[in-house]
Amino acid sequence: MSEDHHDTGGSTQLEERALVDALVARLPEWLGDQRWFAGKGRTLRATRAIRSTVLHDGEPELLHLVVAVEHDGGEERYQLLVGLRRVLPEYLEHGRMTAVGDRVAYDATFDPDLCGHLLELIDADAETEGLRFVAEPGVELETGLTSRPVGAEQSNTSIVFGQQYILKLFRKVSPGVSPDLELHRALREVGCTHIAVPLGSIEGELDGDPVTYGMLQEFLPNAAEGWQMATTSVRDLMAEADLHADEVGGDFASEAFRLGEAVAAVHADLARALGTEAVGADVVRAAAEDMRRRLVSVVADVPELEPHAPALRAVFDRLAAEATATDVQRIHGDLHLGQTLRTVAGWVVIDFEGEPATEMALRVERMSPLRDVAGMLRSFDYAGYHLLAGQGPDSQLEYRAGEWSARNRDAFCDGYASVTADPRRQPLLLRALELDKAVYEVAYEARHRPSWLPIPLASIARIADAAAEETP
Amino acid sequence: MTGPTPDDLSTVPHTGEAHTADGHLVEPHAEDFAHARPAAADPDWYKRAVFYEVLVRAFKDSNGDGTGDLRGLTEQLDYIQWLGVDCLWLPPFYASPLRDGGYDISDFRAVLPEFGTVDDFVRLLDEAHKRGIRVITDLVLNHTSDAHPWFQESRSDPEGPYGDFYVWNDNDQKYSDARIIFVDTESSNWTYDPVRGQFYWHRFFSHQPDLNFENPEVQESMVDVIRFWLDLGIDGFRLDAVPYLFEEEGTNCENLPRTHEFLKRLRKTVDDEFPGRVLLAEANQWPADVVEYFGDPTVGGDECHMAFHFPLMPRIFMAVRRESRFPISEILAQTPEIPAGAQWGIFLRNHDELTLEMVTDDERDYMYTEYAKDPRMKANIGIRRRLAPLLENDRNQQELFTALLLSLPGSPVLYYGDEIGMGDNIWLGDRDGVRTPMQWTPDRNAGFSHTDPGRLYLPVIMDPIYGYQAISVEAQQNSTASLLHWTRRMIEIRKRHAAFALGTFDELQSSNPSVLAYVREHEAGGTPDRVICVNNLSRFPQPVQLDLSAYAGHTPVELTGGTPFPKIGDLPYLLTLPGHGFYWFQITPPTEDDA
Structure with a gap:
């Protein structure tokens, strides 16, 4: 289970834990500026990492993170995709979160190089530390497409790949399979023609409950x-x-x-x-x-x-x-x-x-x-x-x-x-x-x-x- | 019910002057006439050409008889060249009793006497080629006039050489699955001929019997007709009513395989004997069916070089009226790829009504309500109006429509007079309302003819808005702000960018349903020519954000003025457009200075 991965030993993991701790400590300010953050105006009491997974090691690095945010209205959980680079190029500057050690952490959904890995992971049906990247049955994906985030959404972040796919990342993580994914799957199965066809998902478990982190669909250009x-x-x-x-x-x-x-x-x-x-x-x-x-x-x-x-x-x-x-x-x-x-x-x-x-x-x-x-x-x-x-x-x-x-x-x-x-x-x-x-x-x-x-x-x-x- | 064979062909060579020993009619040969100088060799010319449809009758009267003629048209070639036209399309000018605007041909090898002679036509061709202008004309393969000597022979001598030239039957029950096209005048596709005592087949008017293409002699005769004109120097044909050549029981008698076989044969004849000449199919069908008329895509097409894209035109009107790009986006998305050697012909208006066959019933009702407010504006299944009155003489909309015509995929076909915003006369019968004399000057008869105004084939438009005193070539040539000068400039810009003619077409993602944006791209010699067109179909100003990230770092340069717009970045590109406004941009790559 992913929650256990910190204990598997090895210096990389130790470094990762230090990095995650340092990052999470500086999150509250950044979170407050995110449109999808539902706790705006609340007094934040604590922010802690629930789980973290390195999805791509190297420079830049891609980190998948779920954080719990405790505030006066209760606790909410959010999914973050964090990029890490030694030098942040100008075109990623607006995604900057904070400096961590000698690297800069930033919102990886803005980074086409890193987003491409998500598509590759789904295409490969990869499973890493309890994060399951799943292509829907019979789906073959074209990888290597350029990506861009689409305009501000209320509760999600969507990334468009080329003119083919759109990946919706559910920012607020709730227990249970997302009805969005469940209904899209059911509709695809019966051949519904009035939906954007679901092509894949990112799923996992938290505290024993299934959770949906993301859904990949056909992108409808020009709609x-x-x-x-x-x-x-x-x-x-x-x-x-x-x-x-x-x-x-x-x-x-x-x-x-x-x-x-x-x-x-x-x-x-x-x-x-x-x-x-x-x-x-x-x-x-x-x-x-x-x-x-x-x-x-x-x-x-x-x-x-x-x-x-x-x-x-x-x-x-x-x-x-x-x-x-x-x-x-x-x-x-x-x-x-x-x-x-x-x-x-x-x-x-x-x-x-x-x-x-x-x-x-x-x-x-x-x-x-x-x-x-x-x-x-x-x-x-x-x-x-x-x-x-x-x-x-x-x-x-x-x-x-x-x-x-x-x-x-x-x-x-x-x-x-x-x-x-x-x-x-x-x-x-x-x-x-x-x-x-x-x-x-x-x-x-x-x-x-x-x-x-x-x-x-x-x-x-x-x-x-x-x-x-x-x-x- | 038969029209007489026109006696006035007696002084010129014509079909049926005599019979050969075996009973065939003697027909004129190309060798009997002079030939025009050839147009400059250019195998792809039709893919780039701007076409201009002109009715010989309506353009210029050289001899003062009140009817336009070939010599008159020849006199006006300098104007056509000035406008930037590459190819004239002439509806039929053959000998005819004129019961269907000349599409009822009574002699394929003679010119309608009031238009002139074959010699006059050769002179027109020669003068046009001298100016770099090509000429194509209509050829009706499917049927003839009942006045054609072939039909006269066929009805009177069933056993003679022409007995089997038409589709005869003892009753009117055969091919009952074929629809009746002219629903408002014809009740059956069969008509009884008392002379022969049999019914003959006709998909159009009853005075236009269908030729029997199952008879090899008919096929050979029609190939020879094409050879006759190509020998004289003509640059191609628009093949009229091409889906109907063959009949077969149990089918709707349209688009049959044998029709395609015949077209392949025709194409081969043209390619072998007259390379560089073109065939254009008039098939009023859905694009997915029309592409069949381009032939085999693996060899780049082996039937017609061009075909009209019929459904696009009513949808341009619908889209602008609904302020929604979807009517256009939909039909273009449904348009299949065409073979490498093929090209669409697109138009806003032509000599026929605004055809509404290629829209759904709902859409047809809609178009009638919006564009044919008076019942007299309707004809068959369409609307008989010119562009300017359809758009209530709104200059912005005329410009937007013309910009769409010049930038959507296909070779544009302008209709004579629309470049000056001519009006129509809905009180004239049939489709004559859009066939009135060209308005050259504010002088008598609009400068079209010296004749007594009462003798004109149709009255010139005289109302205060569209009349010749308000709208004429002469007045508009004198004002650089005129629609005529604007049209000429846009044609010139189009010609500077091969992307408009030869480029790929990709609709650009736009969040605003009223804005239609697309990129046209053509690569020649390693350098891509990229043009982006953005059209506001709404009468209100609109913003639009376009995803141009594929061209990040490039600069859009507006094509009419050459003004560079802000450089494209990674974020959506914001443009604002005035009501019915449009932009054409060239996308220029970053230069050394930008780096």
Whole structure:
């Protein structure tokens, strides 16, 4: 086991331990500047190495490190790839961590020379000190490609190799196989065409639990994010003086339809690969109870939600009262336009990690696929209205935003329904899920982006009004 | 229903002046005419050429009869040379009853009298070659006019030498899987001929019977037609309606293997007897099917040298209207590699409607809504408009479209008049709206003809925006800021960089869905010529970050002004583009000074 490697003797190991200790001692300052570090603003109590492995010896050297960071909010574990050089060239300067002895330690994800070793290790199915580099069955990799890190991500670091592969390194290490890897593997096995095909992984164990350190996938060059595509269309509509959403050249409905098809196909493939299960009304009632609880807690924090609380409660109550059995399965868990990519071959869904803020145990639960649909519908609403955020009221633009949102939400559901069951056939559940998501958004916007708060609030008002009209 | 054999061919050599002893028609030979001087030898010329489609009828009237003619066109060759055009493409100028714009040929070896004579054509060829300009023309292999003497012989004498020249049948049930192409005028691919008492096969109009290529004599006769014009000096043919030559029960009668066999034979004839002349396939099919018409890739192609890339054009329009590069990216990603000796022909507009056969039903509805707001703008399955009115006369968009045409893979084909932003007249019948006289000057009849305006074959455009008083060659030649001068400069830049014509095409990764960026690269003599094109398909200004790390240390030099941009580093390269803006850069390697 890797934890034992310090005791295997030999001067190299001794040197390595000294080096790791020296490095870890100086980490807190550097960690605080990393976008993926979740403990920002916390008081760090201690930082210690959990394990370390030299992946490539020599000059430069590549070190794989897992550190535990203890702060006033608890303990978190992070994966680091550290490069060591006697002289740090200018192009790596922005990755500098600290000097250790006569060498400089730096973030190795910036170093094409060192990243290339990761690809070679995966290609060779290498195992070193409990770190397993695994190529997916039947995959042969092209090595020797230049690499570059891609733009800042919230919780991971991704490295692109040539135009072929992308390696996602999970920075925060949690026990359990990453749902991202698990679902990608399952989808590859059933031949899903709406994913970036998984090609390999970096895995291991920590404290007896399996952990996922990284996932290698095919890189989709020249793809555009769904959010960008959608907002391009919205800009086009807003710039027209007198045309409706279905009349402008930038109409997005055909893309939304195809996106619906893609999401439905992914759901069908997930069901096929990992099964479905019928759950009773009690499970739905429990979900409704969760929604009510979340509402109470958000209303306490965000007074702007208060006026809408009765209407929201009415919807959740009705879900509990009229609850029926429903099918659940593995789903994406955090689906929105930003998790979709338009490629030249069609739409692809990415990042099956689930909602990163929730616990791993919840992330691997089976849930209604309508939860993903609700996420997409909310995202269309955001796309439609986001340009109005922070502007004065303009009833004409609001009308158009509403038109755009309604048209593309419908098109998405039409596309979804052309592949599998129409989500609109469970209107009560879908509406409740959407409102629950909007309540979550209210909390998020109030904390991080107050000028966008009116977006979920307005959506809640619209959906709840429509619900009230239907209630006898 | 038959058009008469035009009597006015009586003063010139023509087919059917007499019969030979065995009952064949006597046809003119190339030896009966003078021959043009040859164009300068250059086996790859078609891969680099800028083509210009011009309708003889529409360009210049030399004799004041209200119709453009070959002599008129010859008079304007200096303009064509000035513009930078390398090759003229002339739609058919053969003898014809003109029931399908001359594609209904009634004599393959005579010129339509109102256009002039074979001698006039040879003079045009000779003058063009003198200026370094080549000339290709359309040849319809698939069918003839029902006025062609071959058909007249075939219907009246089933047992004679022409009896088997066309596809005859006792009923109209054969080949029922073949679609009807002109859905808005024809109800069947068969028409009954009361003279012969049988049905004849026609994939297009009922007055255009299909030739029977299963008859070796038909094949031989068509090869001889090609020899006739190549002997006179013509530089190649655009082979019209090429997928339909053969029929076979149980198939859709398109792209059949025997059609390809015949094309291989034709190509061999050209290569053996007339090297340097080209064949261009008009096959309105998906690129994956069209590549079949280039022939065997292991020998660099052994059928047509060129083929039109049809689906690209409507997708350029769709992409700009949707402000999304995907319609273009998709079709280029679906376009297969072509043989080493082959080249695509690409265009924005031509004499036909903006073809929408190569788009899905959804996309067709979309294109109609966006680009054919008046129902009269629609024709068959397409839109009949010129480039400028399609783009609502927006100069920025015209420039963006032309920049795409000149930089995407393939040899560009300009349509006469689009270089000055000419308009159309949707109130004229059929596709005539985009075939009005070329606007040379603000004078009477736009300087096209001296005739009485009422005698013109079609009225000149007279509206206040696109009329000849507002838009003419003369006015635009006098202003260096004009679209005409701009187009000429861009053609000139294109010609300075072999990468545009011969280079590989790779789309550059761009995070912005509204920005289409690609690199064209060609290596000659050890020095790579690299050009990067960045196009903003949105009407709004856009930023884009391009991954140019493969060229780290290189400097992009903007091609219209020669301005060096900041050196490329390891980080994504940031550019900002104005609405509908574009950049062409040459990527120049680091020099000694940079080191």
